[in-house]
Amino acid sequence: xxxxxxxxxxxxxxxxxxxxxxxxxxxxxxxxxxxxxxxxxxxxxxxxxxxxxxxxxxxxxxxxxxxxxxxxxxxxxxxxxxxxxxxxxxxxxxxxxxxxxxxxxxxxxxxxxxxxxxxxxxxxxxxxxxxxxxxxxxxxxxxxxxxxxxxxxxxxxxxxxxxxxxxxxxxxxxxxxxxxxxxxxxxxxxxxxxxxxxxxxxxxxxxxxxxxxxxxxxxxxxxxxxxxxxxxxxxxxxxxxxxxxxxxxxxxxxxxxxxxxxxxxxxxxxxxxxxxxxxxxxxxxxxxxxxxxxxxxxxxxxxxxxxxxxxxxxxxxxxxxxxxxxxxxxxxxxxxxxxxxxxxxxxxxxx
Amino acid sequence: xxxxxxxxxxxxxxxxxxxxxxxxxxxxxxxxxxxxxxxxxxxxxxxxxxxxxxxxxxxxxxxxxxxxxxxxxxxxxxxxxxxxxxxxxxxxxxxxxxxxxxxxxxxxxxxxxxxxxxxxxxxxxxxxxxxxxxxxxxxxxxxxxxxxxxxxxxxxxxxxxxxxxxxxxxxxxxxxxxxxxxxxxxxxxxxxxxxxxxxxxxxxxxxxxxxxxxxxxxxxxxxxxxxxxxxxxxxxxxxxxxxxxxxxxxxxxxxxxxxxxxxxxxxxxxxxxxxxxxxxxxxxxxxxxxxxxxxxxxxxxxxxxxxxxxxxxxxxxxxxxxxxxxxxxxxxxxxxxxxxxxxxxxxxxxx
Numbered sequence: 001x002x003x004x005x006x007x008x009x010x011x012x013x014x015x016x017x018x019x020x021x022x023x024x025x026x027x028x029x030x031x032x033x034x035x036x037x038x039x040x041x042x043x044x045x046x047x048x049x050x051x052x053x054x055x056x057x058x059x060x061x062x063x064x065x066x067x068x069x070x071x072x073x074x075x076x077x078x079x080x081x082x083x084x085x086x087x088x089x090x091x092x093x094x095x096x097x098x099x100x101x102x103x104x105x106x107x108x109x110x111x112x113x114x115x116x117x118x119x120x121x122x123x124x125x126x127x128x129x130x131x132x133x134x135x136x137x138x139x140x141x142x143x144x145x146x147x148x149x150x151x152x153x154x155x156x157x158x159x160x161x162x163x164x165x166x167x168x169x170x171x172x173x174x175x176x177x178x179x180x181x182x183x184x185x186x187x188x189x190x191x192x193x194x195x196x197x198x199x200x201x202x203x204x205x206x207x208x209x210x211x212x213x214x215x216x217x218x219x220x221x222x223x224x225x226x227x228x229x230x231x232x233x234x235x236x237x238x239x240x241x242x243x244x245x246x247x248x249x250x251x252x253x254x255x256x257x258x259x260x261x262x263x264x265x266x267x268x269x270x271x272x273x274x275x276x277x278x279x280x281x282x283x284x285x286x287x288x289x290x291x292x293x294x295x296x297x298x299x300x301x302x303x304x305x306x307x308x309x310x311x312x313x314x315x316x317x318x319x320x321x322x323x324x325x326x327x328x329x330x331x332x333x334x335x336x337x338x339x340x341x342x343x344x345x346x347x348x349x350x351x
Numbered sequence: 352x353x354x355x356x357x358x359x360x361x362x363x364x365x366x367x368x369x370x371x372x373x374x375x376x377x378x379x380x381x382x383x384x385x386x387x388x389x390x391x392x393x394x395x396x397x398x399x400x401x402x403x404x405x406x407x408x409x410x411x412x413x414x415x416x417x418x419x420x421x422x423x424x425x426x427x428x429x430x431x432x433x434x435x436x437x438x439x440x441x442x443x444x445x446x447x448x449x450x451x452x453x454x455x456x457x458x459x460x461x462x463x464x465x466x467x468x469x470x471x472x473x474x475x476x477x478x479x480x481x482x483x484x485x486x487x488x489x490x491x492x493x494x495x496x497x498x499x500x501x502x503x504x505x506x507x508x509x510x511x512x513x514x515x516x517x518x519x520x521x522x523x524x525x526x527x528x529x530x531x532x533x534x535x536x537x538x539x540x541x542x543x544x545x546x547x548x549x550x551x552x553x554x555x556x557x558x559x560x561x562x563x564x565x566x567x568x569x570x571x572x573x574x575x576x577x578x579x580x581x582x583x584x585x586x587x588x589x590x591x592x593x594x595x596x597x598x599x600x601x602x603x604x605x606x607x608x609x610x611x612x613x614x615x616x617x618x619x620x621x622x623x624x625x626x627x628x629x630x631x632x633x634x635x636x637x638x639x640x641x642x643x644x645x646x647x648x649x650x651x652x653x654x655x656x657x658x659x660x661x662x663x664x665x666x667x668x669x670x671x672x673x674x675x676x677x678x679x680x681x682x683x684x685x686x687x688x689x690x691x692x693x694x695x696x697x698x699x700x701x702x
Contacts, residue, residue, distance in 0.1 A: 020556065048559075093559075134599040139573055140582070141592030142599060173556075174591060191587035192555075199550035204543075205371060205524075208399075208444075222490055231491070234622030235586045236542035236615065240525060241492025248485040248493060264587065271585030 009035055011078045012327045014071050015317030016124075018089035019147055020044045021173060023066075024313065027074050032318030034311065038070055044088045053093070063095035064119060075121055082326040084317050086127035087147030090115065095124070100131035100144065107153050107183050111324040127320060130185055143190050147313070148176045154316030155285045155308040156183060167276045168283045171265075171290040173198070177272045189275065191268045194290075196235075200264075201257045206243060211253035219255035223262020224297050228270055235267045261293060269297045280304060285312050360386055362429045363678045365422050366668030367475075369440035370498055371395045372524060374417075375664065378425050383669030385662065389421055395439045404444065414446035415470060426472055433677045435668050437478035438498030441466065446475070451482035451495065458504050458534050462675040478671055481536055494541050498664070499527045505667030506636045506659040507534060518627045519634045522616075522641040524549070528623045540626065542619045545641075547586075551615075552608050557594060562604035570606035574613020575648050579621055586618045612644060620648045631655060636663050 013028040021043045027036035047066065051059050067083075068075070075081055090098030098115040115126040129146035148170050156162040165181040173194040179186045201207050226238055233241075242259050245251035251259055273279075282298055284291040285308040295305040321327045360380055367376040372394045378387035398417065402410050418434075419426070426432055441449030449466040466477040480497035499521050507513040516532040524545040530537045552558050577589055584592075593610050596602035602610055624630075633649055635642040636659040646656040672678045 045556075045559075131598075132595070134595050134601050136599075136601055139576065139601070140580075141577065141589075142595040143592070144595055144598055175587075189584060189588055190591045191585060192557075192591045193587045195555055196547070196551075196587055196590075199554055200547075203550055203554050204546055205396075208396075225490065226492065229491075232622060233540060233626070234542060234618055236526075236544045236547055236619055237540055237622065238492075239547075240541045240543045241494070244483070244485050244493040244495055247482075247495055248487075250485050250487055250490070267585055268587055271583060271588065275584070 009033075011035060011074060011081055013318065013321050014074055014081055014083040015314050015321070016067075016071075016083065016085035016089070017087050017147055017150065017313040017317070018043065018085050018094075019087040023070065023087075023089075024310075025070060026311075026314040026317070028314065028318055028321075032315055034314055036074070037314075040066075040070055044091075044094060048093065059093075060095060060117075063089065067095075067119075067124065080122050082122065082321065083124040084114075084127065084321050084324075084326060085124055086150035086313065086317060086320075090126040090129060090146055094126075096126060098126035098146075099128045101128050101149075103130055103132045103185050103187060105130050105149075105185050107149065107156070107180075107185060108323055109149070109153070109320050111326075114320075114324055125324070125326060127317075130188070132187065143188060145174075145176055145178075145188060145190065148178065148188075149185070150316035150320060151285055151312045152178060152180065152185070152316065153319050154312035154314065155283060156180070157315055157319065158308050158312070159283065166283055167279050168285055169294055171284065171286045171294050175268060175294075177276070179276065189272055191272060193264045193268045197261055197264045200239060200260055206239070206256060206260065211256075213257040214252075214254040216252070216255035216258045219251065220258040220262040220293065221296065222251075223259040224266040224300055225262075226259075227263040227266025228297075228300060232270075235264070238263050238267065262297075265293055265297045266300075269294075269301060273298070273301055273303065281306065283308060286310055360384075362386055362425060362432055364669065364672050365425055365432055365434040366665050366672070367418075367422075367434065367436035367440070368438050368498055368501065368664040368668070369394065369436050369445075370438040374421065374438075374440075375661075376421060377662075377665040377668070379665065379669055379672075383666055385665055387425070388665075391417075391421055395442075395445060399444065410444075411446060411468075414440065418446075418470075418475065431473050433473065433672065434475040435465075435478065435672050435675075435677060436475055437501035437664065437668065437671075441477040441480060441497055447477060449477035449497075450479045452479050452500075454481055454483045454536050454538060456481050456500075456536050458500065458507070458531075458536060459674055460500070460504070460671050462677075465671075465675055476675070476677060478668075481539065483538065494539060496525075496527055496529075496539060496541065499529065499539075500536070501667035501671060502636055502663045503529060503531065503536070503667065504670050505663035505665065506634060507531070508666055508670065509659050509663070510634065517634055518630050519636055520645055522635065522637045522645050526619060526645075528627070530627065540623055542623060544615045544619045548612055548615045551590060551611055557590070557607060557611065562607075564608040565603075565605040567603070567606035567609045570602065571609040571613040571644065572647065573602075574610040575617045575651055576613075577610075578614040578617025579648075579651060583621075586615070589614050589618065613648075616644055616648045617651075620645075620652060624649070624652055624654065632657065634659060637661055 011027050016025040023040040025038050026034050029035045089095050096117050113128050117124045130149050131144050132142040134142035168178045170176045175191050175193050178188040281304045284305050291307045362378050364379040374391040376389050377385050380386045440446045447468050468475045481500050482495050483493040485493035519529045521527045526542045526544050529539040632655045635656050642658045
């Protein structure tokens with residue numbers, strides 16, 4: 001048992017993982033120890049409400065106000081505390097465009113890679129995302145991620161052999177399959193599996209059962225089996241099959257959501273696992289319930305898993321802050337000079 | 352040129368295709384000639400608004416009111432005109448449960464197969480749907496359709512060899528692939544491709560482009576190519592790829608919807624076409640624009656198509672009405688005795 005010495009609880013950094021649907025923030029002390037944490041439902045989708053997308057200044061004011069609202073108490077207690085944020089907050093629709101690092105990309109993100117947003121009381125630093133550029137010659141789509149690069153940096157620290165080759169899967173609205181070797185991201189693929197699940201169960205015709213969903217692990221397992229079926233009729237047809245099962249009295253309407261969850265996760269794994277042939281073990285990082293679901297799916301395909309919790313983002317933010325000199329290695333806060341930054345790529349997603 | 356003789360314009364039947372998202376109805380004269388037509392946006396989803404799902408009487412009153420509102424003028428002009436309706440109106444959440452015929456099913460639907468809904472001014476007859484029963488031993492989902500059986504009956508009439516073997520594809524919210532031989536439905540599969548497209552483009556994160564969609568046939572063709580790609584990363588990942596293409600400036604945000612349309616249709620065809628191996632020609636039946644899209648997808652796979660228009664439902668309703676004796680073969684309306692009807696299957700979908 002380590003006694004709680006006063007020095008250990010000195011705040012050194014505010015870390016934020018500010019995504020499309022949620023914002024999580026941590027007050028971090030020496031060695032990245034979590035002193036306090038807050039979670040704000042909503043995220044970027046809520047920020048956009050009532051803001052003119054074509055007015056970056058209005059958007060910046062809205063982000064600053066939300067940031068100060070959530071983190072203000074920590075800043076008032078420790079004036080000048082540095083802040084580091086990852087996630088969609090650094091996208092073109094976010095606070096400020098923080099650019100991308102092209103894959104393959106080393107994960108030693110440092111000061112020059114960060115985008116600085118000066119505020120009255122200090123500076124918020126934004127972590128760049130990662131990008132697989134599209135191939136215009138063969139019209140093959142690339143891929144993008146924001147926030148997961150920081151989770152991966154944090155997750156690697158908790159692995160036995162961080163320099164070895166790893167496949168990490170970060171389940172969520174947009175699940176990422178990330179291949180890493182020697183602390184370098186070699187490639188990654190995004191599947192919008194969580195989004196499809198949410199759309200179908202919240203807005204789709206299958207949602208009109210009049211029943212409140214009830215957790216049903218057996219229905220989830222049946223959905224996995226259907227999604228992995230050798231009789232591969234595709235996702236759009238396998239999803240509709242749930243309707244026939246309910247009509248035939250073979251699936252409770254209240255268990256429909258878990259069945260559909262199994263179908264979409266299995267369909268994702270059936271397509272993306274073969275791209276990592278030979279992989280015996282996958283590291284899952286994210287929400288506990290979602291990781292359990294992916295672990296069950298991968299187990300059906302003979303692949304073992306280990307799970308790193310969602311706070312990997314906090315560990316990753318601390319690592320980046322140390323590498324960028326926002327906090328000293330000894331844990332002392334310091335303010336680095338503004339280094340030369342790679343120009344942010346234009347994000348043409350928003351108008 | 353056939354002169355428009357007065358006798359030819361005598362109304363014989365009201366035909367309705369009353370589905371989940373729209374109601375189409377026709378006033379039919381001798382030989383099923385279309386005398387008038389109406390279309391009501393909405394359909395079953397709108398009917399359910401404000402109605403207690405657990406109160407069948409309230410639901411029936413709402414259906415009757417809508418029916419009389421749309422078809423009342425026709426009924427007042429020709430009192431006692433029989434009405435025949437197909438589609439989700441015959442589901443458990445509809446006007447009245449009209450049961451299913453199990454596949455393989457002959458398409459000679461007759462009087463005893465219909466469900467009668469008596470009204471003050473006459474009777475509305477409901478066409479049963481078709482069902483592939485689920486396999487409870489192997490937990491394989493079956494399938495259901497309502498309305499398409501009537502479209503198929505009508506479509507067969509316009510084909511050169513209606514008794515031959517055919518594959519019909521009826522594109523829509525829930526696209527049906529139907530295998531027919533000797534006027535018998537041998538099997539069918541539903542893909543909720545249109546629903547996924549609508550969910551992703553109307554409610555999904557990809558819909559947040561701030562751009563009004565603009566028709567772009569080239570983007571649609573690129574989506575088809577991506578959906579058919581040998582690099583099969585699955586639907587959830589291929590859909591997300593559109594985001595990277597937009598970010599990389601390789602796809603106009605306004606063309607995103609057509610690109611996604613190509614992706615989902617190709618993903619459906621890549622899975623369901625192999626289940627009809629050897630098929631050189633497919634009959635498409637439905638909305639003209641959707642049929643063109645499916646024809647383009649199938650052409651990429653070396654399969655020819657012919658298109659039957661949406662009014663196949665009107666032709667099918669007329670055929671069923673003749674077979675059921677609702678109208679005489681000579682075109683005279685007659686009211687058959689209530690025949691012995693196969694008991695309607697319980698539809699456990701709604702609570």
